[in-house]
Amino acid sequence: MTNTTTATVEFDELLAAARELSLAGRWDRALRLLDATTAAGPASARGRLARAAAEVALESDWFRRTDLATDRLAAAGKVSDDADWDLGFTRLKHDYYGLLRGDGRVRFGPGGRDPEALRSLRDRAHALRDRAPDQARGGWAEMYTGLITDNLFAERTTARTHYEAALRAGESAGDDPLVREALRHLGDQDHDGGDHQAALDRWRRATEVGARAGAVPGTLAQQMLLAVLTRDAGDEAGARARAEEVARWAGALGAEHIRAQATGFLAGVDPTAPARESGSRSS
Template identity: 60%
Template sequence: MTLAPSTLSTVVDIDQLLAAARELRLAGRWERAALLLDSAAVTEPAARARIALAAAEVALERDWFAGTDTAAEHITEAKKVVPDGDWDMAFLQLRRDYGRLLLVGGVLSLGPAGKDPESLTALVEGARALHERAPDEVRRGWASMYLGLITDNHFADRAAAPAHYTAALRAAEAGPDDLLAREALRHLGDHDHDAGDHDLALDRWRRATALGARAGTVPGTLSQQMLLAVLARDTGDESGACALATEIARWAEAIGAGRLRAQATAFLAGTDPTAPPPGDGS
């Protein structure tokens, strides 16, 4: 007798399930990751909370790269089962708030112009609180990373942000945490690039690309390669820059990363994705 798939029951270790979903999420297989988590029939409260958090993170990352808007619902559902005061839940909410505040009228806006001052204050205070109560050094490093991002991209304080990225990099190297190190090197390299130090920017951006690849983040590695294309153009290698951007656009389209594809396509048309949008006040 053959059972229908919906009637089959398999016992799967929760840690292995979450690890598989994480790898799918990093690879840009967001729908498959979400379906895998949805298929887990668990009743134990702690396991339900971990799965709900993982599902919200899948949605958040999909929104970031694909330009969708699905994380709010998943975060609301996760808050129903995750204990109050949970650090990871608070960090997930901070990440969503950070990304949401980057858009003013649906348009990317760096700096404080057009943004609610109270929301910005709450955002940076939330990041500081997460830094203070982080349960381990890597999580403290992630809080430092977002303090830098908030300082850079919402307050336009380019002088203060690198210290936060440097603290995040130290925590990542102590962890170790390849994804955190990638993020820190990516943004430190951005400051090197703006300062005209192309050699140091190239070194950091190459390291960030390799770390992202080792961690298995396909869209993250593509976005990092976008910065290498920028540097190639800046140093006179226009043909190399366009060849790399063309492949980035092709890959991004293949995995459904619409926002990243649009960035690569705009680069091919002459736009610098590292430049602030015009009129953003930064």
């Protein structure tokens, strides 16, 4: 027999707790928490609860290669207004991730690129940026506009302007996960340009900011980039030691995406190198 106890928790605090569990790589726990919650009051609360679950599922799909977000997004759509910004942004991320392989590089179908689908995705990102309800969310839309421009259109210079705008927004709004994401990709461009010191500075700061936010998988992903710079500096033993630890930690966490990058790195693959078949990059 199961005993059920009902407790009242401030709704915003509960959603924040689920978000922090997700950042820490505790996706199953975050989903159980949200699924066990009954949102009393207006329908908008039920929509927020369902969107939060879809966001956690999407994080799990990216790092663990699960397939949870599609159904969660469909459920959120049934209890949310289609014009809702957060739902639209989560759908954008889901569609963007759908164009990427598990190793983070663009996947093309038998027909190759679909220019109209790519343009539509970027147009949606622009629209979300332009109608963002606050600075932080505008910064996230700017970030994904940059990722789409970078990874799907290979327009690196234009993408950088979006990353820089996202960084400014994240710093101004105090959004550490956004700051980490922008620094990560700006450092990638510094690295490609041969400025390894600038890349090191950005990636070290991104690692620190991500750790401060409690982003365990994100911090492991940053450690992977630092391993790249360690190898670039000629310290192969140090690079391999770092990557081996990343692989062990990611494997324990179930973050298959990062574990695969680390094991590939140990086999000689550079996770920051463009994919030859598409010109795309690790994301």
